[in-house]
Amino acid sequence: MRYLITEGFLKYIICLLGITIFLLNGNGISFADKVKIDYDNGFFHQDDEEDYDESEGDDDDGEDDDESHNAGRNCLTSDCHSNGNEHHFSVGGTIYTDADGTARRTGAEIKVIDATGTTTILRSDGLGNFYSEKTLNAPFIISALYGGREVKMPIPAPDGGCNAESCHVIGVAGRVFISTNDLDLTGTVTEAASGRVSSEISYNGDIKSILDAKCIICHSSGGIKSDVPLTTYTEVTDPRLVIPGSADSLLLKRVDKNSSIGTMWKYLNSRSDYKKMKKWIVKYNAQEFSSGQVSSVGEAISAARVSLRQNGSVRYKAVTDAEGTFVMKSVKAGEYILKISKKGYKTYKQSYQMNQSNVIPLEITIKKK
């Protein structure tokens, strides 16, 4: 039962959707199924999983046995803890401390919400394993918490065995890990080119910043949907995605909450952003620049105040330099509100999930008042 994750998946995880689902399902938590933690076994093995084979008392022979074993294996297959076997697992996996799976994360809290809305809290044991023998129904909404850092699956898991669907294997979604590294967050702040020019909607002036904030985390290299990148004008206006002038454009339908294929709406999650995208494609024929607008990126904004807030208070702050660049040192993973303010400009705010690895520099444009 290998519960694996790549950096791609981590990016994937940070999506607001996960949070939304969570809020919707978070009621009525019952701490029903606490799995015993075996701290005696709390060392981290680095060897292959075969080393944990059933040499000593094991689960398969039906003896009560607090020790878990076989970290990293899919334990929900027929030969182990599947239906029919005595210790049948409905959910099980392994949590690591890094993407390479160097060490297992003991004591992480895994929250599983099943299809009926039942919440189950599990804890990873000395081998990083967690499991439940309770009857739970897929799909599952799963998150893992350790030391205030939370890793969430943005979409429901179709199966309780983390690599049962070849999901968390290296190269796909990779190992699930919670590291305790704090990483630097860097970025640049520039002036949005369109704000001063006209009310026209253009890729450069309006659409790019929406996609950068909400989509490219998955739709760029390293992201889970890197085969459909949305980072440049050429990529976004691929004829398959955008037909200038047509509301039937795939890009638009995928973010339309009333469309049967509108599964990307949850990431966009804004009526006004949707309207902008629609106007851009239908009325402005998906133009790259507004008329009269120069094809350069907006000017760098110096001395803008950048902050990351949680629960209304500032946790990290920085000021942009002459190049519009800022650096925030050693930011803890987690959810923040990113706020940028500068006199004469509209205050910029967006939710931001600090990642545990591979933090992409932010590129933010702000508009003149």
Ligand code: HEC
């Ligand atoms: C959490 C990761 C994630 C985010 C964030 C995300 N997408 Fe996707 N996107 C996917 C995945 C996975 C698929 C393929 C599965 C599907 O179609 O639902 C997909 C499919 C698409 C497709 C169809 C691609 C094709 O070739 O058919 C479009 C268009 C798209 N997304 C646009 C967007 C837009 C626009 C946003 C931002 C508002 C966005 N996505 C945000 C993961 C994401």
